[in-house]
Amino acid sequence: MRKLTARSAILSALLGAHPAEAPVSWIVTVAEELGLQQSAVRVALTRMVAAGDLERSNSVYRLSQRLIERQRRQDAALRPVPKEWDGRWYMAVVTAVGAEASARIAFRDTMRANKIAELREGVWTRPDNIDITLGRDATRRIVQFTAEPQRAPVKLAESLFATKNWARDAERLLRAFESGKTMADRFEVAAAAVRHILDDPLLPEPLLPADWPGLRLRTEYEGFRTEFIAFAERNFAP
Numbered sequence: 001m002r003k004l005t006a007r008s009a010i011l012s013a014l015l016g017a018h019p020a021e022a023p024v025s026w027i028v029t030v031a032e033e034l035g036l037q038q039s040a041v042r043v044a045l046t047r048m049v050a051a052g053d054l055e056r057s058n059s060v061y062r063l064s065q066r067l068i069e070r071q072r073r074q075d076a077a078l079r080p081v082p083k084e085w086d087g088r089w090y091m092a093v094v095t096a097v098g099a100e101a102s103a104r105i106a107f108r109d110t111m112r113a114n115k116i117a118e119l120r121e122g123v124w125t126r127p128d129n130i131d132i133t134l135g136r137d138a139t140r141r142i143v144q145f146t147a148e149p150q151r152a153p154v155k156l157a158e159s160l161f162a163t164k165n166w167a168r169d170a171e172r173l174l175r176a177f178e179s180g181k182t183m184a185d186r187f188e189v190a191a192a193a194v195r196h197i198l199d200d201p202l203l204p205e206p207l208l209p210a211d212w213p214g215l216r217l218r219t220e221y222e223g224f225r226t227e228f229i230a231f232a233e234r235n236f237a238p
Helices: 006-015 024-033 038-050 065-078 101-113 153-161 163-179 183-198 214-235
Strands: 021-023 054-057 060-063 089-094 117-120 123-127 142-147
Touching (some): 006 024, 006 038, 006 060, 006 183, 021 024, 038 060, 065 183, 101 117, 117 153, 123 153, 163 183, 163 214, 183 214
Antiparallel strands (some): 021 060, 089 142
């Protein structure tokens, strides 16, 4: 888990809020309750506006459009809606060559955001159990297929998505939620938990290790978010 900073506290609080905005007095007061210095929070707010993370109108700060998109991805990750899986895999093979480095990086980011793993250079795949939205720039670089591994799909999923490592870290976060004694402790765990949830590969159940902790971690995080919102509204109403 990363150490809680003023920036991470502000982002985590606003990413979990709907609408994603709050007065400066509320942000400062809640951050102080989490053990942060008021001066550090105000400096972080100024820098986040300059960096395009936040927008300010009078004394109200709100997430920028770029981070609203991140909030939407976060919300979707917390309540995934997988498709029924029939054993087939989605596959994309890169056919375009000679693109600039920035375009290649953007393409890889798009594929990973869609939870598609690279089997080998230029060959991307995952079980065909979620909707994939690549956009025009990524689509024009590839040819897309439906495929089915002839053997060991569980081992293939583990090699591509490191499911055992994900499950191990999720269990650690669940234990950290249980042992957190203060709101600040649990807030720090929650920030790490939502980052981990965003990395869940959303594989079909037959390809997952036994007792997969994905749902348990989502439930624990949602419970904390409800607890934190009630705590903040009760003690520091905007």
